[in-house]
Amino acid sequence: MYCVKVAEVNKMCRDVVEIVFDRDLRGYPGQFVMLNVFGYEEIPLSLSSPKSLTVKGVGKTTKALLNSKKGDVFGVRGPFGRPFSLPSVDEKVYLVAGGIGIAPLNYLYQTLKDEFEVIAIHGIRCKDEIMYDYPEIATDDGSAGFKGNAVELFLRIADFEEKMRVYSCGPKPMLLNLYKAMKKRNLLDCLEISLENYMKCGIGICGSCVTECGKRVCKDGPVFKGIDIIF
């Protein structure tokens, strides 16, 4: 474990902050770190850029992180896990994010956007949950962008005639819908999904993150190719 110091905290929306560190965490898009929040738990968080984590307050530890400030110190193990693979030059790239699933996809977006045609879709409940400035927003209540979810918007705008690569992270029901839509079109080899199963060790030892098909999310993932997982 090593220690990192907070350089900046950006409030992204009501219960989400972006914590920027004073050093590069040396990871690739899709990888995660085990963040030790002293006095709380050690939890897995995806890199949302080379130097940042973007956290939604859902329980004790993540809610404590909402109050982070410049100068705070955290313990870090990692980065760990299999990152997203890079698309080929002739592939059109789609990012389909649900809620805080935007965190790993934001790092991927920043990495790809200057070299590839990238369509980034972010599905949220309402306009108050907008975190990053992406043009393709879907809201459940229609208060911003498309009224509906991220997968519905993806199906509306995707050009299935062209070569494509689809990257996704978000709640399980969203991932399942996307998986089914890609499977129906025989395009599972174009899909990469980042899973967020409950984790403890983060390095493939304890077994707490194992999926229904026997894969360890921390070691074999968290990014899986559509053809390699069974929902």
Ligand SMILES: Cc1cc2nc3c(=O)[nH]c(=O)nc-3n(C[C@H](O)[C@H](O)[C@H](O)COP(=O)(O)OP(=O)(O)OC[C@H]3O[C@@H](n4cnc5c(N)ncnc54)[C@H](O)[C@@H]3O)c2cc1C
């Ligand atoms: C590989 C990976 C990457 C992740 N990346 C991010 C990220 O970038 N940003 C972010 O905000 N969160 C991310 N998470 C989820 C984050 O780790 C959990 O929200 C966190 O561990 C909850 O800890 P807590 O003490 O605040 O909540 P707890 O008190 O432990 O739980 C509060 C609630 O959160 C639920 N919860 C607990 N663990 C998870 C989990 N792994 N996934 C979803 N819900 C969970 C519990 O079921 C409970 O309902 C990631 C998880 C994994 C496995």
Ligand code: FES
């Ligand atoms: S978290 Fe321990 S095996 Fe994956």
